[in-house]
Amino acid sequence: xxxxxxxxxxxxxxxxxxxxxxxxxxxxxxxxxxxxxxxxxxxxxxxxxxxxxxxxxxxxxxxxxxxxxxxxxxxxxxxxxxxxxxxxxxxxxxxxxxxxxxxxxxxxxxxxxxxxxxxxxxxxxxxxxxxxxxxxxxxxxxxxxxxxxxxxxxxxxxxxxxxxxxxxxxxxxxxxxxxxxxxxxxxxxxxxxxxxxxxxxxxxxxxxxxxxx
Numbered sequence: 681x682x683x684x685x686x687x688x689x690x691x692x693x694x695x696x697x698x699x700x701x702x703x704x705x706x707x708x709x710x711x712x713x714x715x716x717x718x719x720x721x722x723x724x725x726x727x728x729x730x731x732x733x734x735x736x737x738x739x740x741x742x743x744x745x746x747x748x749x750x751x752x753x754x755x756x757x758x759x760x761x762x763x764x765x766x767x768x769x770x771x772x773x774x775x776x777x778x779x780x781x782x783x784x785x786x787x788x789x790x791x792x793x794x795x796x797x798x799x800x801x802x803x804x805x806x807x808x809x810x811x812x813x814x815x816x817x818x819x820x821x822x823x824x825x826x827x828x829x830x831x832x833x834x835x836x837x838x839x840x841x842x843x844x845x846x847x848x849x850x851x852x853x854x855x856x857x858x859x860x861x862x863x864x865x866x867x868x869x870x871x872x873x874x875x876x877x878x879x880x881x882x883x884x885x886x887x888x889x890x891x892x893x
Contacts, residue, residue: 684802685698686715688758689753689755690719690720690753690807690879690880691718691719691720691730691754691848691878691879692716692717692718692741692742692752692753692754692847692848693716693718693752693849694714694715694717694741694750694751694752695715695735695749695750695751695752696713696714696715696716696749696750697713697714697715697737697740697749697750697751697752698710698711698712698748698749698750699711699733699736699740699745699747699748700714700748700749702705702787703787703816705760706811708787708810710722710736711733711736711737711740711747711807712860712865713749714750715750716732716881717719718848718879718880718881719803719879720847720877720878720879721874721875721878721879721886722776722874722878722879722880723853723870723871723874723878723881723882723892723893724879724880724881724882724893725875725882725883725884725889725890725892725893726738726881726882726883726884727883727884727890728773730885731811734852734883735779735780735830735883737883738850738881738883739854740752741759741850742761742771742879743760743762743767743768743770743771743776743847743848746760746761747760748772754770754774754775755774755847755848757770758885769799772844772847773844774846774847775846775847775849775850776841776843776846776847776848776849776850776852776873776878777849777850778837778838778841778843778849778850778851778852778854779850779851779852779887780852780853780856780858782825783837783840783841784833784837784840785825785827786815786824786825786826788824788841789821789822789823789824790812790817790820790821790823790824790825790828790832790836791808791809791812791821791822793825793836793839793840794808794811794812794827794836794840794843795808795843797840797841797843797844798844806841807843808843811839811843812836812839814869815835815836815838815865815869816835816840816865817832817835817836817839820832820836823874826853830857831859831862832867834854834858834862834866835862835865835866836858837868838854838866838869842869842873843872845876845878846873846878847869847878847879848878848880849873849874849877849878849879849880849881850881851870851880851881851882851883852883853883853884853885854866854867854870854882854884855867855884855889856885856886863888863889867889867892869875870882870892871892872874889890
């Protein structure tokens with residue numbers, strides 16, 4: 681496939697993905713021929729027991745890890761087995777990531793973190809402020825990550841993931857440690873971006889989250 685995107689291209693297309701991990705003489709098969717195609721405007725929930733490869737799948741889809749077999753295309757552009765600078769550029773342009781590890785830079789305020797993420801997409805200050813307001817953390821825009829509660833940090837991380845209006849949103853347990861009110865805010869925002877045309881993939885153990893997919 682060329683790097684030209686056509687109307688037939690899904691926002692995210694992973695085909696026959698394999699991923700192996702080796703420790704001494706032991707081999708773990710984390711992914712065994714996994715395929716998924718996520719269209720623009722679609723929300724897909726990935727469920728399953730711990731250790732079944734859900735986070736490994738997201739890492740391969742994001743280009744943070746390279747599959748041992750198979751291919752990943754984002755907006756019709758090949759992500760897998762490309763040089764890291766090419767993968768990083770495609771991630772910045774087309775993918776918003778909300779993983780369990782904190783995606784906030786500690787030396788920047790909430791607003792600074794979101795604005796930095798939005799610079800590659802030329803997001804305006806107004807759009808950053810609007811997003812923070814919609815997520816209910818505009819009043820904490822000048823706070824640093826160490827000054828945030830868990831729920832505030834989760835919403836700030838979501839703002840970082842969504843500020844550039846990505847074609848693909850990848851979220852790993854986005855509501856795992858949140859209260860019901862904050863979880864609803866996060867889910868509503870993910871659904872809002874899906875309605876606006878993003879392809880959303882959510883790894884979750886929550887039946888309530890899966891029911892929104």
